[in-house]
Amino acid sequence: MSRVKEYHPSLLRGLWALTVRELKKWLNDPIxxxxxxxxxxxxxxxxxxxxxxAAMFSAxxxxxxxxxxxxxxxxxxxxxxxxxxxxxxxxxxxxxxxQTVSDIGANVMRNVFGVTDYFSYMSxxxxxxxxxxxxxxxxxxxxxxxRLGFLDKVLSTPVPRGAIIFSKxxxxxxxxxxxxxxxxxxxxxxxxxLSPSFTLINMxxxxxxxxxxxxGLSSVFLAxxxxxxxxxxxxxxxxxxxxxLMFASNTLFPITLMPDWLQAVAYVNPLSYLTDALRQLTxxxxxxxxxxxxxxxxxFFATVLxxxxxxxSWRYLSK
Amino acid sequence: MSxxxxxxxxxxxxxxxxxxxxxxxxxxxxxxxxxxxxxPNGAGKTTTINMLITVLRPTEGTASILGYxxxxxxxxxxxxxxxxxxxxxxxxxxxxxxxxxxxxxxYGIPREVSKKRAVELLELVELTSFKDKKVETYSGGxxxxxxxxxxxxNRPRVLFLDEPTLGLDVQTRAxxxxxxxxxxxxxxxxxxxxxxxxxxxxxxxxxxxxxDYGKIIITGDPExxxxxxxxxxxxxxxKEDVDISSIIRSVExxxxxxxxxxxxxxxVESGEETAPLIIEALRRNGYTVTRLSLTEPTLNEVxxxxxxxxxxDTEESKEAFRSQRMTIRRARAR
Numbered sequence: 001m002s003r004v005k006e007y008h009p010s011l012l013r014g015l016w017a018l019t020v021r022e023l024k025k026w027l028n029d030p031i032x033x034x035x036x037x038x039x040x041x042x043x044x045x046x047x048x049x050x051x052x053x054a055a056m057f058s059a060x061x062x063x064x065x066x067x068x069x070x071x072x073x074x075x076x077x078x079x080x081x082x083x084x085x086x087x088x089x090x091x092x093x094x095x096x097x098x099q100t101v102s103d104i105g106a107n108v109m110r111n112v113f114g115v116t117d118y119f120s121y122m123s124x125x126x127x128x129x130x131x132x133x134x135x136x137x138x139x140x141x142x143x144x145x146x147r148l149g150f151l152d153k154v155l156s157t158p159v160p161r162g163a164i165i166f167s168k169x170x171x172x173x174x175x176x177x178x179x180x181x182x183x184x185x186x187x188x189x190x191x192x193x194l195s196p197s198f199t200l201i202n203m204x205x206x207x208x209x210x211x212x213x214x215x216g217l218s219s220v221f222l223a224x225x226x227x228x229x230x231x232x233x234x235x236x237x238x239x240x241x242x243x244x245l246m247f248a249s250n251t252l253f254p255i256t257l258m259p260d261w262l263q264a265v266a267y268v269n270p271l272s273y274l275t276d277a278l279r280q281l282t283x284x285x286x287x288x289x290x291x292x293x294x295x296x297x298x299x300f301f302a303t304v305l306x307x308x309x310x311x312x313s314w315r316y317l318s319k
Numbered sequence: 320m321s322x323x324x325x326x327x328x329x330x331x332x333x334x335x336x337x338x339x340x341x342x343x344x345x346x347x348x349x350x351x352x353x354x355x356x357x358x359p360n361g362a363g364k365t366t367t368i369n370m371l372i373t374v375l376r377p378t379e380g381t382a383s384i385l386g387y388x389x390x391x392x393x394x395x396x397x398x399x400x401x402x403x404x405x406x407x408x409x410x411x412x413x414x415x416x417x418x419x420x421x422x423x424x425x426y427g428i429p430r431e432v433s434k435k436r437a438v439e440l441l442e443l444v445e446l447t448s449f450k451d452k453k454v455e456t457y458s459g460g461x462x463x464x465x466x467x468x469x470x471x472x473n474r475p476r477v478l479f480l481d482e483p484t485l486g487l488d489v490q491t492r493a494x495x496x497x498x499x500x501x502x503x504x505x506x507x508x509x510x511x512x513x514x515x516x517x518x519x520x521x522x523x524x525x526x527x528x529x530x531d532y533g534k535i536i537i538t539g540d541p542e543x544x545x546x547x548x549x550x551x552x553x554x555x556x557x558k559e560d561v562d563i564s565s566i567i568r569s570v571e572x573x574x575x576x577x578x579x580x581x582x583x584x585x586x587v588e589s590g591e592e593t594a595p596l597i598i599e600a601l602r603r604n605g606y607t608v609t610r611l612s613l614t615e616p617t618l619n620e621v622x623x624x625x626x627x628x629x630x631x632d633t634e635e636s637k638e639a640f641r642s643q644r645m646t647i648r649r650a651r652a653r
Binding site for chain 1: 369372373374376394397398400402404405406407408410412413417421422424425426427428429473479
């Protein structure tokens with residue numbers, strides 16, 4: 001038998017093979033894909049549409065204000081002043097009042113949320129929340145890989161160790177990006193108002209921001225999952241921190257209206273920066289300085305966390 | 320052609336600083352051999368394999384595969400070995416073919432080569448008609464064959480089989496043995512395998528090391544080991560309730576007599592010739608033989624002789640050992 005010539009495993013090749021394996025696992029699964037669509041739909045439908053804050057200021061919510069058919073106005077209030085009493089049509093006044101209230105409402109919304117409808121605000125928040133949970137959960141597949149022996153099998157091949165770690169991170173990130181795209185599309189269909197400054201180029205920014213958060217979070221969770229012998233532990237941890245992280249950020253509500261202590265948390269919470277970056281790029285009029293801050297923070301977060309995560313995982317895999 | 324392919328010297332693995340899973344194990348495997356590690360569960364077989372296949376780092380000692388050190392030249396080792404782990408590691412959601420191609424990609428084998436090989440290997444393990452079915456539909460035997468096939472994708476020169484027939488039924492086990500023999504001939508490999516099935520070691524292995532509590536107790540080829548027991552065993556019972564050990568012992572060729580509740584276990588050089596002599600001697604002394612059986616040594620006896628005794632020796636600390644084994648297993652599962 002002729003002896004084989006030697007092949008050289010490359011990082012990229014191994015990385016891609018391992019990533020494709022995971023992507024195939026869930027892209028081939030119609031139920032999984034359906035859940036992927038349904039989950040954000042439920043959130044948007046229940047939270048985004050039920051908490052329709054802007055509707056609080058709509059005409060219907062003003063209650064029954066009795067407006068007489070003719071409203072008498074003393075002549076000295078009229079411009080230019082007139083003698084006697086002047087009568088104004090009640091319908092017109094009521095229209096003006098309604099218009100004003102709705103203007104006030106829109107102003108409040110714009111000052112508080114930056115946009116006039118809560119649905120748009122919240123849908124974008126949903127993207128970052130789902131990016132976060134998807135990222136955290138997908139790192140956990142390594143627990144299964146280890147338990148089923150797949151990890152040891154892969155470790156006995158000459159594939160670079162980095163490829164094993166990065167494939168998990170990449171898989172988490174790609175999933176998060178796909179989900180973000182689905183949510184954004186669905187939200188737009190259901191009434192999300194994109195800012196006039198939005199172009200498809202902005203989507204690159206959206207993906208970049210998601211990428212940064214995913215890389216950071218998934219590498220840390222990967223290291224955490226690798227080290228815990230029980231599958232339940234990372235799961236519990238995720239459910240423990242998801243809600244606090246979501247509420248202590250601008251995902252559902254603006255930071256400025258929070259009490260000071262909560263603001264302090266929200267300002268270090270990377271979710272706030274991701275959400276703001278996404279909003280800047282999609283529904284708000286782009287504020288470049290804010291966006292720069294967001295990206296700088298996300299970049300910092302990604303660098304620090306992924307270094308920690310990757311170093312820990314690496315050490316674990318080569319023990 | 321007696322080049323040494325695997326050499327282990329004082330290989331030791333200590334988990335969590337105090338749990339010795341493998342304790343200064345030394346052995347060597349020659350080219351073309353099937354070398355078997357035989358021992359009960361938790362004896363340290365898988366831990367040894369994991370060190371040899373570079374998945375675990377030895378705490379002490381060294382090992383080399385084809386001259387490559389498993390720690391310092393781990394990557395070279397990984398290129399020349401194939402591994403068929405104890406577990407079914409194929410991805411259930413992928414097809415058999417996809418699984419093999421995935422393995423090939425990890426070795427960096429170009430697609431045009433790996434596609435050809437995958438087809439060839441699937442043919443060899445008779446999975447061709449199932450190659451595009453998801454692995455979740457495979458039976459245990461089919462999965463085992465798929466593991467075999469994917470372990471061979473890089474044309475390894477040394478193949479590691481960890482409990483290759485664990486959990487398979489008798490027929491499938493026999494079929495798997497055939498595959499292993501055939502693959503070995505086809506690819507001219509050296510094979511290192513672990514098992515706790517005695518017939519498996521007896522049928523497949525050229526040489527065996529019996530390992531227990533992390534230590535190699537004895538090494539040799541199956542015949543040698545059987546001989547080490549000192550020949551055949553005659554079991555005899557008599558009607559009378561008297562100790563006849565001394566009479567039996569006086570017979571020529573009898574090596575050892577053990578009275579086990581009235582039946583006598585006699586080790587002799589050659590059972591067929593000695594048995595009539597024993598009967599004769601007993602009759603002369605007025606005893607009647609009621610039962611006689613003659614067994615040629617099997618690996619089973621060897622195994623019990625060596626692992627069984629050590630178990631009995633440590634009866635008092637059984638609990639301690641049991642918990643230790645649990646820990647080894649858990650540590651191994653990481």
